[in-house]
Amino acid sequence: MEKKSEYRRFSEEEYETLSQVLQHRRDVRGNRFSKEKIPEEQVQKILQAAIWAPSVGFSQPWEFVLVTDSVVRREIHDSFEEENEKAAALFHEERNDLYQQLKLEGILESPLNVAVFYRPSEKPVLGQTTMEEMGKYSVVCAIQNMWLAARALNIGMGWVSILDPKKVKSILDVPQDRELIGYMCLGYVDYFLPEPELLRLNWEKRKQLESLIHREKYGC
Amino acid sequence: MEKKSEYRRFSEEEYETLSQVLQHRRDVRGNRFSKEKIPEEQVQKILQAAIWAPSVGFSQPWEFVLVTDSVVRREIHDSFEEENEKAAALFHEERNDLYQQLKLEGILESPLNVAVFYRPSEKPVLGQTTMEEMGKYSVVCAIQNMWLAARALNIGMGWVSILDPKKVKSILDVPQDRELIGYMCLGYVDYFLPEPELLRLNWEKRKQLESLIHREKYGC
Numbered sequence: 001m002e003k004k005s006e007y008r009r010f011s012e013e014e015y016e017t018l019s020q021v022l023q024h025r026r027d028v029r030g031n032r033f034s035k036e037k038i039p040e041e042q043v044q045k046i047l048q049a050a051i052w053a054p055s056v057g058f059s060q061p062w063e064f065v066l067v068t069d070s071v072v073r074r075e076i077h078d079s080f081e082e083e084n085e086k087a088a089a090l091f092h093e094e095r096n097d098l099y100q101q102l103k104l105e106g107i108l109e110s111p112l113n114v115a116v117f118y119r120p121s122e123k124p125v126l127g128q129t130t131m132e133e134m135g136k137y138s139v140v141c142a143i144q145n146m147w148l149a150a151r152a153l154n155i156g157m158g159w160v161s162i163l164d165p166k167k168v169k170s171i172l173d174v175p176q177d178r179e180l181i182g183y184m185c186l187g188y189v190d191y192f193l194p195e196p197e198l199l200r201l202n203w204e205k206r207k208q209l210e211s212l213i214h215r216e217k218y219g220c
Numbered sequence: 221m222e223k224k225s226e227y228r229r230f231s232e233e234e235y236e237t238l239s240q241v242l243q244h245r246r247d248v249r250g251n252r253f254s255k256e257k258i259p260e261e262q263v264q265k266i267l268q269a270a271i272w273a274p275s276v277g278f279s280q281p282w283e284f285v286l287v288t289d290s291v292v293r294r295e296i297h298d299s300f301e302e303e304n305e306k307a308a309a310l311f312h313e314e315r316n317d318l319y320q321q322l323k324l325e326g327i328l329e330s331p332l333n334v335a336v337f338y339r340p341s342e343k344p345v346l347g348q349t350t351m352e353e354m355g356k357y358s359v360v361c362a363i364q365n366m367w368l369a370a371r372a373l374n375i376g377m378g379w380v381s382i383l384d385p386k387k388v389k390s391i392l393d394v395p396q397d398r399e400l401i402g403y404m405c406l407g408y409v410d411y412f413l414p415e416p417e418l419l420r421l422n423w424e425k426r427k428q429l430e431s432l433i434h435r436e437k438y439g440c
Contacts, residue, residue, distance in 0.1 A: 015372040058418035087349040129307040140360035198278035
């Protein structure tokens with residue numbers, strides 16, 4: 001029999017530390033990154049945090065491609081530029097002006113890029129039999145863990161989603177069946193903004209928690 | 221001008237606290253939950269953690285339905301049973317025996333269920349124009365934040381994915397355009413297992429970090 005009283009209990013102070021990390025995590029772009037190399041030990045801590053994430057049926061369906069080579073990053077950046085041009089056209093008038101001014105990635109400015117892939121299983125996965133997307137969601141949990149670990153190490157991370165996943169896979173020689181979940185840029189920063197940049201620029205307003213909560217049934 | 225030196229720096233000890241929360245987080249099922257009600261203040265802390273998550277284009281596309289009513293939870297549980305019967309049939313021989321013995325949810329045993337939905341935007345979302353799934357991934361980040369905050373408050377959470385999302389939406393009167401991302405069970409526990417149950421039972425082996433990392437290109 002296990003001694004059931006012996007599990008790890010966290011103190012209020014420890015909860016408060018977690019809460020601070022959650023609040024101070026930011027999406028970091030190329031106007032903030034320094035070129036300073038991240039020591040390998042810190043990179044390992046961030047990747048270790050990733051694989052502590054929950055995964056459906058303990059399938060651990062994640063794979064990581066670490067990119068520092070500037071030729072490879074230039075190719076990835078070309079895909080960003082192509083997709084971003086199409087994206088900008090979707091925003092009109094004053095939103096278009098603002099969109100064009102935003103720095104939305106740090107592919108070349110950050111010292112480390114990490115492409116995170118979902119590797120589908122060939123056999124049925126426990127918990128994934130009804131909701132097929134659960135495997136991909138496990139990989140997203142791993143990315144969020146990376147983000148928090150990086151922040152607690154005072155390292156910034158940004159998620160670049162304006163990329164053609166097919167091109168990224170082709171550039172990185174990734175097998176066809178894998179799926180790009182996130183393309184991350186990591187590095188030390190000159191500053192972490194106190195609040196999200198898109199909030200500061202009034203691109204979107206902050207939603208109030210109470211407006212997002214329903215009780216027992218939707219609309220209640 | 222902002223004083224750029226004033227951002228929040230975390231200490232090694234604070235990183236270590238985060239690391240402990242990441243490592244001690246568990247997927248909790250009905251064989252561990254106590255019926256003890258979670259104080260509203262703690263529920264608010266967990267939901268607040270959710271909305272500190274990153275969201276693509278600061279779209280905050282999350283909605284939460286809190287369920288305590290036992291009639292409603294019974295209906296949700298019926299969907300679990302139906303889907304789980306189909307799921308069990310996919311596992312054969314000794315894996316089927318083990319599958320049948322596993323407790324995979326805590327819908328009725330936990331004092332609080334939280335259904336988490338993605339609400340699509342009617343207008344283009346910055347960062348979501350190429351990878352449409354980014355909005356759903358933002359909601360997954362929110363769920364991972366909830367999980368960590370709950371654990372740091374010594375509250376267990378489990379993710380039930382063996383459910384028919386259409387039935388869940390219908391039971392909770394959720395508008396058609398929303399998408400169920402996760403159905404969570406929360407409560408105090410008698411114990412947090414020191415490692416994932418599916419690892420202990422040898423359902424899956426733990427993958428080694430180094431085997432999941434590629435450098436510059438896949439396969440390297």
